[in-house]
Amino acid sequence: MSAATGINGEITSSELNQQPAATPTAERRVRSTPSRWRQVVPTVLIYVVSIAVALALCALLVSTTGGSAMKVFSALLDGSLRSPGSWGITINTAAPLLAVAAGTIVAGKAGLSNIGQEGQVLLGAAATAFIATRLVASGPVVIIISLTAGAAVGGLWALLASVMKFSRKVPEVISTLLLYFIAIQITDFALTKRWLLASLSTDSRVNNGQPIKRNARLPGFELFGNTISWGAFVAIILTAVIGIALARTTTGFRLRMLGLNPRTARRAGVSAAKIGGAALVVSGATAGLAGSLWLTGGVPGDRFTSGMSSNLGWQGLLVALLARQRAALAIPMAFVFAALRTGSQFLSATGVDRRIADVVQAMLVLALLVGAALEMVQKRRAERMAAA
Amino acid sequence: MIAFGGAIWELLSSDSTYASTMRFSTLLAFAAIGEWIAERAGTINISVEGMILTGAFTAALGSDLTGNVWVGLLFGVLGGFLVAYVQGTMSHRFGTNQFVVGLTLNVLAVGLTAFLDAQIEPKVGPAGILRIPGLASIPLIGPALFERTWIQYMLYPLIPLAWWAVYRTRWGLELRCVGENPQAGDVSGIDVSKRRRQGVFVCGLCAGLAGAYLTLGHTGSFTANGLNGRGFLALAAVIFGGWTLKGALGGALIFGFFQALSSVFQALGYKANAQLLTALPYVMALITMLVFAHRSRQPDALARPFVRGLT
Numbered sequence: 208m209s210a211a212t213g214i215n216g217e218i219t220s221s222e223l224n225q226q227p228a229a230t231p232t233a234e235r236r237v238r239s240t241p242s243r244w245r246q247v248v249p250t251v252l253i254y255v256v257s258i259a260v261a262l263a264l265c266a267l268l269v270s271t272t273g274g275s276a277m278k279v280f281s282a283l284l285d286g287s288l289r290s291p292g293s294w295g296i297t298i299n300t301a302a303p304l305l306a307v308a309a310g311t312i313v314a315g316k317a318g319l320s321n322i323g324q325e326g327q328v329l330l331g332a333a334a335t336a337f338i339a340t341r342l343v344a345s346g347p348v349v350i351i352i353s354l355t356a357g358a359a360v361g362g363l364w365a366l367l368a369s370v371m372k373f374s375r376k377v378p379e380v381i382s383t384l385l386l387y388f389i390a391i392q393i394t395d396f397a398l399t400k401r402w403l404l405a406s407l408s409t410d411s412r413v414n415n416g417q418p419i420k421r422n423a424r425l426p427g428f429e430l431f432g433n434t435i436s437w438g439a440f441v442a443i444i445l446t447a448v449i450g451i452a453l454a455r456t457t458t459g460f461r462l463r464m465l466g467l468n469p470r471t472a473r474r475a476g477v478s479a480a481k482i483g484g485a486a487l488v489v490s491g492a493t494a495g496l497a498g499s500l501w502l503t504g505g506v507p508g509d510r511f512t513s514g515m516s517s518n519l520g521w522q523g524l525l526v527a528l529l530a531r532q533r534a535a536l537a538i539p540m541a542f543v544f545a546a547l548r549t550g551s552q553f554l555s556a557t558g559v560d561r562r563i564a565d566v567v568q569a570m571l572v573l574a575l576l577v578g579a580a581l582e583m584v585q586k587r588r589a590e591r592m593a594a595a
Numbered sequence: 596m597i598a599f600g601g602a603i604w605e606l607l608s609s610d611s612t613y614a615s616t617m618r619f620s621t622l623l624a625f626a627a628i629g630e631w632i633a634e635r636a637g638t639i640n641i642s643v644e645g646m647i648l649t650g651a652f653t654a655a656l657g658s659d660l661t662g663n664v665w666v667g668l669l670f671g672v673l674g675g676f677l678v679a680y681v682q683g684t685m686s687h688r689f690g691t692n693q694f695v696v697g698l699t700l701n702v703l704a705v706g707l708t709a710f711l712d713a714q715i716e717p718k719v720g721p722a723g724i725l726r727i728p729g730l731a732s733i734p735l736i737g738p739a740l741f742e743r744t745w746i747q748y749m750l751y752p753l754i755p756l757a758w759w760a761v762y763r764t765r766w767g768l769e770l771r772c773v774g775e776n777p778q779a780g781d782v783s784g785i786d787v788s789k790r791r792r793q794g795v796f797v798c799g800l801c802a803g804l805a806g807a808y809l810t811l812g813h814t815g816s817f818t819a820n821g822l823n824g825r826g827f828l829a830l831a832a833v834i835f836g837g838w839t840l841k842g843a844l845g846g847a848l849i850f851g852f853f854q855a856l857s858s859v860f861q862a863l864g865y866k867a868n869a870q871l872l873t874a875l876p877y878v879m880a881l882i883t884m885l886v887f888a889h890r891s892r893q894p895d896a897l898a899r900p901f902v903r904g905l906t
Contacts, residue, residue: 272714320694322641371881376889380639380694380898381831385877388824392874399870521702528695560713565706572699573681580689 249585254578261574265567274559283564286553287546295433299505301545302442303328303497307523308530308537309446310493315532316453317486318466319372323383324494325520326390327364331357331495332502333394336404336416336511339423339503346422353423354441354499361495362488364390369487373480379487387520395513404511416511425504436504443538445493450534462486494520518565522548525572531579544568605863612852612859613739618813619825620851621747622647622805626829627836627843628757629801634833635761636794637774639898641697642682643802644826645704650675650806652708652717655817658810659717667719668746668807675803676796678704683795687788690900709819721815722746744812749804758840770794774894777901787901802826824877825854831880837891846883853879 266276287297307324314321338353364386371377397403404416427436453459462482465472469479501519502511522544530536551564606612626643633640650671657663657670678700686693722744731741761767770790772780777787810817828850835849836842857872 268710272711322694322698371885375885377881377884378639378834378888378898380641381827381834382881382884384641384824384827385831385881388827388877389874389881392870396868396870518702521698524698525702528692528698560710562706562710562713566703566710569699569703569706573703576685576691576696576699577689580685580691583690 250582253581253585254575257574257578257581258571261570262567265563265570268566269559269563272559274557274563278557279554279559279563282553282557283547283550283567285550287548287550290553292433293549295427295430295435297542297545297549298433298439299427299436300548301541302436302438303501303505303519304523304526304544305442305446305537305541306493306497306500307520308527308541309442309449309534310490310497311524311527312530312532312534312537313449313453313462313493314486314490315527316466317462317483318469319483319487319490320380321365321368321383321487321490321494322380322524323365323368323385323387323390323520324490324497324524325516325518326383326387327361327491327494328498328501328516328520328523329387329394329514330364330390331361331498332515333397333404333498333511334360334495335499335502336419337397339419340404340417342420342423346426349420349423350425350503353503354496357499357502358492358496361498362492364495365487365491366484368491369484372487373484391514394511398511398513406510415513418509419502419511423503424509425500427504436500438500438504441496441500442541445496446534446537449489449493453534458482494523497523522568525568529572529575547571602863602865606859608735609859609863610735610738611862612855613736614743615855615859616848616852617739617743617747618851619854620848621743621750622809622813622825623829623832623847623851624750624844625753625805625808626802626826627832627847628753628840629798629805630829630833631836631838631840631843632757632761632770632801633794633798634838634897635774635894636770636791637777637894637896637899637901638686638693638791638795638798639697639830640682640795640798641694641827641830642678642700642704643798643829644822644824645697645701646675646678646682646799646802647806647809647826647829648701648704648708648822649678650803651810651822652712652806652817653677653803654807654810655712655717655719656715658719659715662720664720664722664811667811668722668804671807671810672800672803675801675806676799679796679799679802682799683792686900687791687795690902692900693898705820708817712817712819717817719810719816722811744808746804746808746812753801753804754840754844761840766790766793771894773901774896777896777899781901781903787903791901802829805829828854828876828880831884834888834893835880835883837887838893839891842891846880849883850876850880 269276269279287293307328311321311324335353335357338356339349342349342352365383368379368382368386371382372379398405398416406415406417425436425438427434453463461472461477464475465477465479465482473479497519498516502515526537526540526544530540547564547568551561554561554564626647630640630643653674654667654671658667660666682696682700685691685696724743725745725748727741731737761770769780769785770793773785773787773790781787814821829847832846832850833843835846836844853876856875860867860872
């Protein structure tokens with residue numbers, strides 16, 4: 208029971224169920240295999256219906272407030288996929304989302320809920336901006352140092368939460384959240400001081416950082432008229448490494464054990480403070496790196512601005528949750544979220560407030576959650592029927 | 596040092612400090628009472644932020660539609676309950692992880708209220724100030740407590756009511772039981788998920804009230820994204836208070852004071868760094884939790900989902 212504290216409870220408990228191999232539950236499952244095809248169809252149906260309901264609700268919302276739902280959806284598609292060059296922008300937006308998600312998976316698998324990625328992204332971007340506006344060196348050196356700085360600062364910010372958790376029992380759920388609000392103020396403060404991030408020119412555009420050096424930007428390459436930044440590869444490699452490390456290494460095994468059943472993990476000699484603390488730091492570091500990738504390869508513009516993380520942290524977190532803590536699934540999920548994000552930039556032409564994109568996103572997430580929940584309920588019912 | 600002491604004295608002897616503190620604390624206190632009940636039943640309800648925000652918006656909506664403050668208040672409470680209904684059903688009927696649902700609901704609440712606010716632009720008729728004669732003339736704290744909007748007065752009966760419901764009724768005992776040991780509760784015939792849902796629902800009602808207070812009694816208008824994480828301070832207040840009602844209310848008072856500092860400082864003519872003042876409540880929340888959180892014992896099954904038969 209105490210095992211099911213993982214950030215995605217249902218996965219945790221279902222994996223637990225599989226451990227005792229020769230129990231009546233397993234037999235029941237074997238007996239019910241002939242109807243597997245019959246199980247898959249309702250599952251797909253559940254998801255299709257819940258997504259359709261979510262989209263219908265959004266359409267209803269748009270049309271009752273005087274907009275055209277069809278125009279909104281077509282603008283979303285235009286902005287993210289159909290207009291020239293938009294694939295590249297979407298992929299460059301997906302990269303930081305994926306980086307955030309990859310770290311979230313690490314923390315989630317260890318049974319910890321880091322939900323302050325937004326602040327870690329912001330600080331990571333700020334650290335990168337600080338280095339990238341100052342360091343005079345050749346391109347690759349600047350890039351490597353500034354990305355490392357971003358990851359380090361993001362990791363440090365999460366380290367605060369992990370120290371508070373493991374030495375003073377402050378729940379990481381609330382400490383990471385509160386640290387986000389402090390991070391906003393720190394970066395805003397840095398934007399008022401020239402020796403930190405503030406712009407050197409005395410024009411009226413306040414709350415803007417200095418432009419980062421040209422050679423500090425991530426190089427990209429052209430593909431069918433889309434510019435794709437190398438950040439996408441950084442994010443994908445990071446996700447692959449994390450996925451493999453979790454699945455195939457001893458540390459990964461310990462970490463998963465900690466998440467699935469902390470009591471067993473303790474008896475097996477896994478230190479919650481060491482492994483769990485490290486997991487939190489890793490999740491903060493990837494979020495910081497995401498901020499760096501966003502600043503050097505994703506964001507339109509070339510400077511750090513106030514609140515430039517603009518929900519990347521929250522959305523990356525949602526990506527990880529919807530991918531159900533699976534690294535491989537996080538990649539397409541990040542792309543979908545990035546498409547909604549870039550698509551929303553085309554909304555202004557339709558006269559509908561662009562914040563509808565946030566609503567669509569959250570509704571889709573809810574739809575997928577409801578879908579997963581209904582699937583669970585159905586499975587439980589089927590099991591009960593089989594037992595009777 | 597003397598100048599600093601003088602500043603502190605001036606701060607503590609000024610009426611406006613107390614009035615300003617209560618203005619912020621009332622919001623936190625409403626929400627903290629609800630959050631406390633939800634947490635005693637075993638839910639760390641992070642969607643309390645979304646509940647307050649939704650309540651604040653629906654209160655503005657109700658006020659805009661009818662021009663009546665009472666209807667606005669009712670709308671606010673219902674708005675909070677709506678979010679709570681989704682949260683409670685998803686996390687304690689369908690077994691979805693409570694943080695996942697809470698986070699999604701927060702994102703949804705921010706997006707939806709901002710979108711609808713831009714479309715509808717509700718006009719709010721603020722609630723009037725009601726002075727209670729006699730009590731309001733108490734020096735220092737009189738105006739802060741008894742010369743305020745009548746919505747704040749709803750807090751005073753709510754506190755003993757919440758205490759009585761949780762500590763002195765069968766319902767409260769069962770509620771605390773499912774937060775401490777759901778297996779034992781289940782065995783003795785309590786519907787664990789139902790009690791937990793009810794905890795979240797009550798939290799939604801209280802948070803909706805907090806939202807209505809924010810719109811109708813505090814700011815007099817709805818600001819998109821205007822809550823800015825204060826709901827999480829209510830959550831921190833519960834942890835700071837060691838999961839007791841008086842502790843949670845004390846936390847609400849302290850965090851409210853630190854929020855009030857920035858306006859009070861300006862009113863008294865002191866200069867301080869704007870970012871520091873804005874960050875102060877959050878920093879203080881972290882520091883106070885650092886000092887006090889490990890001393891208190893949290894409900895045993897806090898944030899742990901209940902699955903029957905799996906131990």
